[in-house]
Amino acid sequence: MIDIHAIDGKLGAPDESFDVVVVGAGQAGTAAAIEAAAGGASVLLVDENPVAGALIGSDVPYFYGGRMSAAVQQPERMLEQMVASNPAIEAAFEAGVDVRLATAAWGLYVGSPTLRALPAPMLGLADRERASMIGFGRVVIATGARDVVLGFPGWNQPGVMGAQGFAALLTRYDALASRRVVILGSGALALETALLALARGIAVAALVEVADAVQGQAELAAQVAAAGVPILLAHTIAATRGGVDGVEGVTLAPVSPLPPARSPAQVGAQSRDVAREAQHSPEDSSAPGPGPSPGKDVRTEIACDTLILALGVTPATELLDAAGTAPGETITLIGDAALPRPGPAYLQAWANALAQHATPDTIVCQCEEVTRADLLGVQPPRYLDRPAAMAARSLASLRGDGPAHPDQIKRLTRAGMGQCQGRRCRDQVACLLAEQQGVPLAAVPIASFRAPVRPVPLGILADWNERAEMTAGWDVWFGIPTQWTPYAVIGTPDEAEHVARLGGNMHV
Numbered sequence: 001m002i003d004i005h006a007i008d009g010k011l012g013a014p015d016e017s018f019d020v021v022v023v024g025a026g027q028a029g030t031a032a033a034i035e036a037a038a039g040g041a042s043v044l045l046v047d048e049n050p051v052a053g054a055l056i057g058s059d060v061p062y063f064y065g066g067r068m069s070a071a072v073q074q075p076e077r078m079l080e081q082m083v084a085s086n087p088a089i090e091a092a093f094e095a096g097v098d099v100r101l102a103t104a105a106w107g108l109y110v111g112s113p114t115l116r117a118l119p120a121p122m123l124g125l126a127d128r129e130r131a132s133m134i135g136f137g138r139v140v141i142a143t144g145a146r147d148v149v150l151g152f153p154g155w156n157q158p159g160v161m162g163a164q165g166f167a168a169l170l171t172r173y174d175a176l177a178s179r180r181v182v183i184l185g186s187g188a189l190a191l192e193t194a195l196l197a198l199a200r201g202i203a204v205a206a207l208v209e210v211a212d213a214v215q216g217q218a219e220l221a222a223q224v225a226a227a228g229v230p231i232l233l234a235h236t237i238a239a240t241r242g243g244v245d246g247v248e249g250v251t252l253a254p255v256s257p258l259p260p261a262r263s264p265a266q267v268g269a270q271s272r273d274v275a276r277e278a279q280h281s282p283e284d285s286s287a288p289g290p291g292p293s294p295g296k297d298v299r300t301e302i303a304c305d306t307l308i309l310a311l312g313v314t315p316a317t318e319l320l321d322a323a324g325t326a327p328g329e330t331i332t333l334i335g336d337a338a339l340p341r342p343g344p345a346y347l348q349a350w351a352n353a354l355a356q357h358a359t360p361d362t363i364v365c366q367c368e369e370v371t372r373a374d375l376l377g378v379q380p381p382r383y384l385d386r387p388a389a390m391a392a393r394s395l396a397s398l399r400g401d402g403p404a405h406p407d408q409i410k411r412l413t414r415a416g417m418g419q420c421q422g423r424r425c426r427d428q429v430a431c432l433l434a435e436q437q438g439v440p441l442a443a444v445p446i447a448s449f450r451a452p453v454r455p456v457p458l459g460i461l462a463d464w465n466e467r468a469e470m471t472a473g474w475d476v477w478f479g480i481p482t483q484w485t486p487y488a489v490i491g492t493p494d495e496a497e498h499v500a501r502l503g504g505n506m507h508v
């Protein structure tokens with residue numbers, strides 16, 4: 001019997017189709033779009049920027065850290081600033097490229113065994129009013145890179161931001177509300193961020209590096225030093241001081257020697273102890289962390305209104321990752337989206353140093369307010385119940401079934417399920433799992449992405465021109481007749497026939 005709820009041949013054609021679709025209107029994306037148009041191709045160029053003020057406040061797509069001015073609430077001004085900051089956008093217009101700004105690409109759908117019903121490869125787009133599906137012959141992903149974010153006590157207050165977010169607010173939007181910054185890191189990204197801030201009249205109080213040597217080029221470091229900016233080596237963040245407007249200062253401490261490597265049993269015992277301690281005093285932020293030995297903790301206080309994370313960037317390839325595919329004949333990565341991921345050893349060194357002063361209630365996931373103790377105890381957010389059986393589990397008990405995976409932690413604790421979609425916690429969850437399991441960061445799998453890879457209102461996604469053939473089968477989960485009996489036949493003679501012939505025995 002033919003399943004009337006199968007989707008074969010029922011998905012509508014794309015709303016529009018182009019020879020080439022370029023996602024990202026930065027330097028690389030605009031250059032690619034102009035070149036493709038010059039070759040006679042029909043070209044669509046989309047960029048999610050300028051994003052709405054609410055999304056900037058949620059740190060999408062960059063980690064803006066609450067340091068934007070009120071200018072981000074003026075969409076027309078933001079659009080003008082973006083075009084003015086990249087003249088190539090206007091050149092793309094003149095070359096015949098269809099340019100759409102403030103339009104996010106939220107899903108990539110290409111031919112695969114699970115997508116055979118698609119009439120064509122498609123890209124899901126959404127602006128502030130509607131969503132659409134775009135067909136393409138080739139898609140070029142020039143989405144750039146995002147900052148690696150690692151947490152520490154107080155990082156979840158306004159004034160802690162990423163280097164990419166800092167640069168975007170300063171150079172693209174002219175909407176930065178920072179006056180005196182401290183930069184974490186000493187690689188090329190950190191040094192260039194310091195020079196950019198100085199050139200724009202923003203004071204740089206210090207660069208902080210956990211390693212005992214500057215990681216970037218000596219020439220850049222010399223320029224930063226010549227400007228009177230100290231680079232504090234072998235230091236980490238011990239605490240932050242906050243006020244009404246967020247960060248007001250930072251306390252630095254020397255990096256203490258790492259303890260000897262622990263066995264899996266020791267790791268499990270420590271995770272249980274941390275979780276148990278947090279359950280007894282869940283709101284005690286003054287509990288001491290595993291810091292340096294007494295007498296050696298020489299601390300440095302620095303006044304600042306912004307802490308910039310410049311530890312490295314990772315390619316923003318969420319579209320590709322969620323699609324479960326790789327670059328090939330129809331998909332190309334260019335620009336910063338084609339960069340390799342940052343060195344895991346350096347990130348792990350930073351994560352370990354920051355953890356030396358972390359307390360059990362240090363936030364890991366801002367969106368869901370998941371703390372370090374919650375994650376080590378594999379507990380749900382505090383707004384959900386924690387029955388005794390759930391409270392007894394820990395990372396050690398989870399590891400009884402094998403190495404912990406970030407996707408497991410996401411499902412069990414909700415870390416990474418917020419509207420920033422894991423951009424602020426994905427890397428630190430991986431670092432924490434590496435630390436607690438006693439394995440290199442490179443051995444921890446990368447957490448997966450799912451479409452939509454950008455927060456899109458359901459009202460926009462739902463406004464889809466669905467074909468009548470699809471609408472007719474909406475009430476059957478995945479159209480599997482052996483699991484569900486359609487509403488239309490419940491209570492009719494056809495229900496018995498449905499059960500007898502197809503085995504449907506469960507109502508929706």
